Amino acid sequence: MKHELIPNESKRNEIFKKKTVRLVNKANELSTLCGVEAAIIIHKKGRRLYDIGEDNAMLWPSPPIFSERLHKFLNHPDSEIRRRMVKHEKFMEQIKEEERENVSKWEMRCELQESRQLLNELMETRSHGRLFP
Template sequence: MTRSKVKLSYILNDTKRKNTFKKRQVGVVKKLDELTTLCGIEACTIIYNSFDPQPLVWPSVDEARRLIMKLKSFSKVDQVKRQVNQETFMRQRLEKMKEKLRKQQKENHSKEMTHFMFQSIIDPQTTLLMLNMMDYKELTTVTDQKLMEVVERMNEMRRRDSSSFNPPQVGADGSGGSGSQLQLVLRHDDFMPPNHGMFQSSSLGSH
């Protein structure tokens, strides 16, 4: 059975608030311990609360004091360079999500225009009437890009075929020789299927 989502608001009941604090405090320390172990970093935490006279210091008072002194030994610029409050953190996260959304929208639009491109080949009149001026420009860009990819693919296949096909060389006496410039000439009929003439005669006779 899944737990119901906890509403993030101040808990008015003292007993319930204290119990929630104890559980969450253990969770924070556990996550921090996992973070330092998995990522090999230094960290400490000091948690003040209204239920205990002394704050919780993790992993120890001496270690926390050492890390605080280490932080203070840095310049002011280095100290605040990566420090953020809750508002700044949320703003940074929101900007990242907006940028991710913009990239996804651009990718989706490109896929949509690719779909329109193929649809316009099948039914150009109906498909093109669905587009506005901006869509026409985007469709032109996508079509040009796809054509360039096709041309590049064709050129690649030609280069591959030309490098793999080396016509045999024959000498003046009919024997093979690398020094001769005479190449073997292939006739058009050499590429025809064995029954090509029969099919042609049959088709002519049917007329």
């Protein structure tokens, strides 16, 4: 799937609304299941979101709770924030590295399975008194 701007504005707005709802649902699920405090800012340049006021930013879970979580986050010492914060590029590199490792593991498993299968075929052929096909 290509990630590029959707040229049709009405289609773009429709997808924006759907994706926003999904993002908020996932954040709520993460917060509930894992017991973490999450917060989201969605800012749509030049447009109001869902006609919910003059501002064009949406805060989740709610402005007062969001503000409380943001203040709690910003009141941590800088070193603690830097230690815990992961930049998107670094996060994506970690995911790519994990996937490379998974691919290597599966390649090794496939090679091992192919070797076992070949050995089984050889043993079966040998047990029938035929060494060569």
